[in-house]
Amino acid sequence: QQQVKQSPQSLIVQKGGISIINCAYENTAFDYFPWYQQFPGKGPALLIAIRPDVSEKKEGRFTISFNKSAKQFSLHIMDSQPGDSATYFCAASKHNFNKFYFGSGTKLNVKP
């Protein structure tokens, strides 16, 4: 059973537009929700993360929105740029151990 479900699988956005990627989880014990960005030929790199005691976290053009009651969280990329074209993974983990459950990834293509 997949613990974290991610959508869409791929996304095409025009330069300057907003990219939105959604994730849903089942286990209410999860208390840490990071997003990773992966470029071709590279490993995933931490982009931004949130804990369930806040509903939103913003870092530059990247924002995580978190809905605890719906068990959903999403990544918003404002003013999307061609350099943002990459694969994005959401993840979730429990506090007592760093075991991460990953979504299946979203390949984002920002067209100039």
Next chain:
Amino acid sequence: ETGVTQTPRHLVMGMTNKKSLKCEQHLGHNAMYWYKQSAKKPLELMFVYSLEERVENNSVPSRFSPECPNSSHLFLHLHTLQPEDSALYLCASSQRSGNSPLHFGNGTRLTVT
């Protein structure tokens, strides 16, 4: 420049070969991980070592054998692999306590012929 270094970057091996993947972390972390990344699938956790002791093994086939001689080095020994084992193998490290994020290497692209 990544704090987690993996070698080799690419590996092609036959089904009867024996090879090893190497990972080294320079971040002072005390937990290290092997993940398998296949196309359009979630990252699959293979092994976790914390303080040099293996604490997680997600029923990985015995043809994969990990080794963690110290907190900075991690190996994945491969033998008699199958073509379906072809994938990107990622090493990661983190602090053991709390919600510490994973830091990944750039992976080894493995092709089994």
